[in-house]
Amino acid sequence: MGFPDQIVRTVELAHPPAAVWTALTTAEGLGTWFGHAAAIDLRPGGAAQMTWKNGHKADMRIERVEKPSVFGFTWPIHGLPDDDPRRTYVEFTLEPVDAGTRLTMVESGFAQLPADDYREAFDGNTDGWANELGELVEYLNAA
Numbered sequence: 832m833g834f835p836d837q838i839v840r841t842v843e844l845a846h847p848p849a850a851v852w853t854a855l856t857t858a859e860g861l862g863t864w865f866g867h868a869a870a871i872d873l874r875p876g877g878a879a880q881m882t883w884k885n886g887h888k889a890d891m892r893i894e895r896v897e898k899p900s901v902f903g904f905t906w907p908i909h910g911l912p913d914d915d916p917r918r919t920y921v922e923f924t925l926e927p928v929d930a931g932t933r934l935t936m937v938e939s940g941f942a943q944l945p946a947d948d949y950r951e952a953f954d955g956n957t958d959g960w961a962n963e964l965g966e967l968v969e970y971l972n973a974a
Contacts, residue, residue, distance in 0.1 A: 834949050836942035840960050845931040846971045852899040854971055855923050864970035865963055879904060892918075900925050908944065909959070910951040917943055919956075934967075936960060 844851055854860035862869035866881030872893065879891040895903035903922035911917065919940035926933040938960065941953045 834942050834944075834946075834953065837937055837939045838941075838953070838957050838960055839935065839937050840964055841933060841935045842964050842968065843928065843930060843933055844968065844971060846974075848899045848925045848927050848932045850971060850974065851925055851932045851934055852902070854967060855902050855925075856896070856898075860970070864966045894920065895922065905940075908940070908948075908952045909955040910948060919952075934964075936964065 854864060856871065856873050858869045858871050860869075861871060861879070861881055866889070867884045869879065869881045871877070871879040873896055875893055875896055877893040879893055880888060881891070882888040889906050891904040891906040893904050895901055901922065901924055903920060905918040905920050907913070908915065908917055908919055917940070919938050921936065921938045924935045924937075926935070938956060941949055941956075944952060
């Protein structure tokens with residue numbers, strides 16, 4: 832039996848796609864709701880980095896930019912050593928709806944891990960996305 836490979840979360844946001852796009856794809860947005868500071872070169876192949884106050888950082892590679900509907904990146908897998916080359920792929924899809932925007936986040940690539948590493952990474956990111964998407968809602972509502 833294999834492991835689930837994806838974490839999928841969908842959030843209905845009472846904000847237009849343009850506002851959600853800006854929150855997802857700018858250093859100001861990412862550095863406010865997702866991390867504590869961010870830098871981003873918004874183009875396929877571009878680099879992005881987020882840092883947190885606890886000293887943790889994540890180096891990301893931008894993979895997909897289809898303004899204003901799809902933004903994707905790869906990043907290190909939670910719990911693995913910094914020099915481990917394996918990554919997961921995170922993709923945000925924005926869909927206009929009457930009330931604002933339906934945001935779907937899919938993180939995939941967990942099935943490449945052995946059981947011990949899988950459980951830590953999958954569980955950690957499942958909890959993490961619940962928190963982070965809640966912070967995105969708060970960030971957008973405060974704007």
